[in-house]
Amino acid sequence: QSVLTQPPSASGTPGQTVTISCSGSSSNIGSNTVNWYQQLPGTAPKLLIYSNNQRPSGVPDRFSGSKSDTSASLAISGLQSEDETDYYCAAWDDSLNGVVFGGGTKVTVL
């Protein structure tokens, strides 16, 4: 059971917008920034969004993040076939003194 809660799956057709939610508590998302990682099959995760809504260099602006209170969201607009993979949210937890991850969301492009 993950500390952060994500839906196990999400889907959309090419060009649509898919949104993935990440729910936490006051000790993690409520008091720290949220980061998102993309993991392609058989590869290491890649930082996709950091500090709630910042994109590292090279990440397309189709990817955007937001945070409100104890929840965060990742939106993928203009969905492409290459976006079909796993996404994880993460944040530091002040009570656990550690990084907590969501269980991951598998995005399917229909």
Place this chain on the structure above:
Amino acid sequence: QVQLVESGGGVVQPGRSLRLSCAASGFTFSSFGMHWVRQAPGKGLEWVAVMSHDGTIQYYGDSVKGQFTISRDNSLNTLYLQMNSLTPEDTAVYYCAKNKGSGSSWWGPFDYWGQGTLVTVSS
């Protein structure tokens, strides 16, 4: 360019120990906190441990507290994970990851990851 290369994984019997290494290059290793993250086969990501840039601060995930020890040698640009009393539940790919912020920032995010090393605990 930043490179993180893990080594030391393999098949180990339950109850035995293993030490993983992560060789870093392409950045000033001594300026950044470093993390270990693991992923059991077919499962999600699980944070294991962090060590601050100067080695003075370490935190562990609840599932490995008292069992694993993180350490670093800044003169060798290498991060370590000593794993003791291994159980089948420790079977996973272990990634080392660089903290994006430098200095006193060590709580993430992770901007670079190694390719991972597989640890299999089985008799």
